[in-house]
Amino acid sequence: MKKRGTILVENIIFIILNLLFLSILVLFLVKQGSGAVLLEQSYAKQIALLIDSGEPGMTLKINMEKAKKLSEKNGINFEEVVKIDENLVTIKLSEGSGYSYSFFNDVEVAPPYTDGEFYILNIDKKWQIK
Amino acid sequence: MADKIISVYWFAILIIVAGGIIAMVNIFYNSPYDVREIEAEILTNKVGDCFSDLGYLESGIFDGQGFLINENNFLEKCKLNFNTPEGDLQYYVQVNLFQAGDLENSFFEVLQGNKNLKADCFISGEYEKLSKCVEKGFFTLDKSGNLYLIKILSVIDKSEKNVK
Numbered sequence: 001m002k003k004r005g006t007i008l009v010e011n012i013i014f015i016i017l018n019l020l021f022l023s024i025l026v027l028f029l030v031k032q033g034s035g036a037v038l039l040e041q042s043y044a045k046q047i048a049l050l051i052d053s054g055e056p057g058m059t060l061k062i063n064m065e066k067a068k069k070l071s072e073k074n075g076i077n078f079e080e081v082v083k084i085d086e087n088l089v090t091i092k093l094s095e096g097s098g099y100s101y102s103f104f105n106d107v108e109v110a111p112p113y114t115d116g117e118f119y120i121l122n123i124d125k126k127w128q129i130k
Numbered sequence: 131m132a133d134k135i136i137s138v139y140w141f142a143i144l145i146i147v148a149g150g151i152i153a154m155v156n157i158f159y160n161s162p163y164d165v166r167e168i169e170a171e172i173l174t175n176k177v178g179d180c181f182s183d184l185g186y187l188e189s190g191i192f193d194g195q196g197f198l199i200n201e202n203n204f205l206e207k208c209k210l211n212f213n214t215p216e217g218d219l220q221y222y223v224q225v226n227l228f229q230a231g232d233l234e235n236s237f238f239e240v241l242q243g244n245k246n247l248k249a250d251c252f253i254s255g256e257y258e259k260l261s262k263c264v265e266k267g268f269f270t271l272d273k274s275g276n277l278y279l280i281k282i283l284s285v286i287d288k289s290e291k292n293v294k
Contacts, residue, residue: 010137014137014140017141018144028152028155029155032159035159045165049168049169052169052172053172086211086213087211087213087214088215100215102213104169104173104176104210104212105176105209106209106210
């Protein structure tokens with residue numbers, strides 16, 4: 001009887017350790033896939049390509065739900081996540097990080113603003129604002 | 131005793147598998163997204179729109195007598211900005227026009243950007259570090275009804291931002 005009990009305890013410890021190991025692995029994978037560095041790059045490139053495809057007079061409404069959640073978690077104001085300086089899009093989702101990507105479309109992009117989890121970008125001709 | 135030996139081996143296997151997964155994930159997520167091909171497609175379409183509107187040569191490009199576009203005013207006419215933080219030119223665009231009767235010899239050509247990038251388009255094989263090239267052609271008419279073929283080659287380098 002005593003031996004049987006030992007085997008059961010060993011098995012339970014073995015299973016718990018296995019589950020712990022797998023959980024850590026899954027957490028690592030989830031964390032890697034939703035990291036600030038990856039999202040910053042993805043958003044910066046997507047926004048730059050959208051602006052490249054855009055025409056003056058267009059309004060772009062971009063769903064940035066993931067960015068909002070992550071920026072708030074990292075203590076960054078969502079209003080300051082997207083910055084457009086001349087032809088450079090910069091995304092910042094955490095302190096000490098940030099990613100920039102340039103676009104070739106020679107348009108004036110009005111300062112972006114937020115509407116809930118969306119970012120609104122207005123594309124204008126260069127001379128209209130200057 | 132045998133069980134303990136098996137569990138030691140089992141954990142060794144788990145560590146090896148986990149190590150492999152972590153290495154693969156790191157390699158995957160540390161490689162930047164390569165968007166140059168899409169970017170080159172967009173650039174080609176943009177230049178196409180600049181040269182032709184609704185199937186006719188743009189009046190700002192061709193006035194019926196001659197071409198109003200050249201290397202000096204190409205960026206301004208096509209509303210492009212090739213400045214990048216990387217410094218040296220990351221783009222190259224080449225536009226060739228052919229008359230419908232002679233699709234071999236281009237009668238008008240305009241080039242813009244870093245001419246050195248064009249060589250990358252002729253290297254065969256999948257080399258990630260090379261610039262991405264997109265070439266498209268389409269027919270268009272002038273106001274007198276003459277038919278032209280416009281060929282646009284767009285090349286984008288930006289390897290620092292798109293390739294590890």
